[in-house]
Amino acid sequence: MFEKILIANRGEIALRIHRACKEMGIRTVAVHSTADQDAMHVRLADESVCIGPPASSESYLNITAILSAATITGVDAIHPGIGFLSENAKFAEMVEEHGFVFIGPTPEHISMMGDKITARNEAMKLGIPCVPGSDGAVDNDVEAIDLAADIGYPVIIKATAGGGGKGMQVAHSAEEMAGKLSLCRSEAKAAFGNDAVYIEKYLGQPRHIEVQVLGDGQGNVVHLGERDCSLQRRHQKVLEEAPSPALNAEARARIGKTVTDALSKIKYRSAGTIEFLYENGEFYFIEMNTRLQVEHPISEMVCDIDLVREQLRVATGAPLGYGQDAIRMNGHSIECRINAEHPKTFIPSPGRITDYHAPGGLGVRVDSAIYSGYAVPPYYDSLIAKLIVHGSTRNECLMRLRRALEEFVVGGVNTTIPLHQKLISEPDFLNGDYDIHWLEKWMGEE
Numbered sequence: 332m333f334e335k336i337l338i339a340n341r342g343e344i345a346l347r348i349h350r351a352c353k354e355m356g357i358r359t360v361a362v363h364s365t366a367d368q369d370a371m372h373v374r375l376a377d378e379s380v381c382i383g384p385p386a387s388s389e390s391y392l393n394i395t396a397i398l399s400a401a402t403i404t405g406v407d408a409i410h411p412g413i414g415f416l417s418e419n420a421k422f423a424e425m426v427e428e429h430g431f432v433f434i435g436p437t438p439e440h441i442s443m444m445g446d447k448i449t450a451r452n453e454a455m456k457l458g459i460p461c462v463p464g465s466d467g468a469v470d471n472d473v474e475a476i477d478l479a480a481d482i483g484y485p486v487i488i489k490a491t492a493g494g495g496g497k498g499m500q501v502a503h504s505a506e507e508m509a510g511k512l513s514l515c516r517s518e519a520k521a522a523f524g525n526d527a528v529y530i531e532k533y534l535g536q537p538r539h540i541e542v543q544v545l546g547d548g549q550g551n552v553v554h555l556g557e558r559d560c561s562l563q564r565r566h567q568k569v570l571e572e573a574p575s576p577a578l579n580a581e582a583r584a585r586i587g588k589t590v591t592d593a594l595s596k597i598k599y600r601s602a603g604t605i606e607f608l609y610e611n612g613e614f615y616f617i618e619m620n621t622r623l624q625v626e627h628p629i630s631e632m633v634c635d636i637d638l639v640r641e642q643l644r645v646a647t648g649a650p651l652g653y654g655q656d657a658i659r660m661n662g663h664s665i666e667c668r669i670n671a672e673h674p675k676t677f678i679p680s681p682g683r684i685t686d687y688h689a690p691g692g693l694g695v696r697v698d699s700a701i702y703s704g705y706a707v708p709p710y711y712d713s714l715i716a717k718l719i720v721h722g723s724t725r726n727e728c729l730m731r732l733r734r735a736l737e738e739f740v741v742g743g744v745n746t747t748i749p750l751h752q753k754l755i756s757e758p759d760f761l762n763g764d765y766d767i768h769w770l771e772k773w774m775g776e777e
């Protein structure tokens with residue numbers, strides 16, 4: 332096993348990785364920007380290195396500074412966390428060229444799934460069902476309009492380099508196409524420096540269902556069941572649950588097998604997630620994330636597996652050592668993403684946290700790096716805590732979530748806790764009766 336690793340991230344996920352390391356006797360090196368010198372991930376790490384000014388482009392995305400920090404501190408491996416460099420194939424390659432182990436998939440698999448068109452084509456080759464759409468990028472408007480007519484309206488225009496819910500436009504008719512195409516292209520160019528777009532059928536009432544996988548790079552791949560992430564605002568997940576209230580055992584086993592068969596063919600290594608839209612009993616691939624995901628804890632709670640521990644183990648070259656039969660799913664888990672944002676307007680609310688009390692008790696987990704007196708910096712993602720609860724049934728989980736949200740105190744900044752409190756009293760949500768558009772309709776945004 333590794334003796335010391337560098338965690339190339341910040342916030343709750345850096346802490347999450349640190350915790351797994353400590354339990355395995357691995358020492359940790361934190362990296363941080365000048366804005367994060369008092370951050371909890373820095374305080375708890377065995378060593379820390381300042382890698383640059385507040386802007387992520389000069390610190391958490393600064394490959395040279397991160398590799399220098401790894402060299403100076405003499406680590407064995409680097410964990411990229413979530414976001415930042417976690418899906419940057421070039422970074423993964425450079426980490427290995429510098430003699431460190433990259434705790435994640437191979438650079439080839441990261442690139443294969445990084446670009447949406449390549450990912451879609453790979454998925455089809457591997458026998459994973461996709462949303463009907465264009466074979467590749469669509470360069471000219473006439474071609475795009477012809478194609479959309481074949482697919483049938485509405486269609487969704489997507490940036491091939493897109494991510495984080497950005498670079499997507501829905502067109503309902505041929506008249507709307509030219510305008511939406513140029514809007515999507517210019518958004519994509521501005522956000523990702525690449526204006527290539529493609530077209531897919533726009534599904535009207537799907538759920539977002541994703542399957543968590545774990546592979547050892549030697550052909551052994553297991554899945555940890557699915558997560559339902561249909562509660563979204565502007566394509567961003569707000570609350571996730573596992574298992575999905577919409578799947579039965581047959582559908583779960585079917586999609587689980589499709590995914591594990593496909594990924595064992597390519598000998599996938601590390602944790603990954605394949606995202607699907609699910610409508611009328613059919614699954615349609617939308618993308619694969621070749622990294623840990625924000626909502627990974629709900630799968631951990633249901634399967635009683637520490638995904639970061641497993642990532643570390645397989646990164647040393649160890650085989651998984653167990654098969655699908657060993658994965659037992661037990662009970663129900665829900666995660667609420669708590670952001671430092673106004674619960675109605677979603678305007679970010681950085682600033683000093685004056686009071687902090689985290690809920691606890693049986694089946695309650697809080698993944699967070701904040702503390703009383705901590706100042707939430709304005710430079711990064713507004714996620715400040717994840718409240719994860721587990722219960723033996725969905726109902727027990729919901730009751731536990733309600734009481735945990737009541738106990739949660741974060742003073743000094745606005746948070747989305749009141750939104751979650753309101754949400755978990757809604758009959759549709761309680762009945763598990765929601766699709767990807769439900770939340771926005773409920774909030775009056777559609």
Ligand code: ADP
Nearest residue numbers: 493494495496497531532533534539566617767
């Ligand atoms: P990103 O990489 O930006 O997260 P995804 O391709 O994963 O983009 O899509 C994000 C969300 O956009 C999905 O969860 C879903 O809500 C919506 N979406 C994507 N593709 C479609 C589609 N073909 N039809 C309807 N909604 C879609």
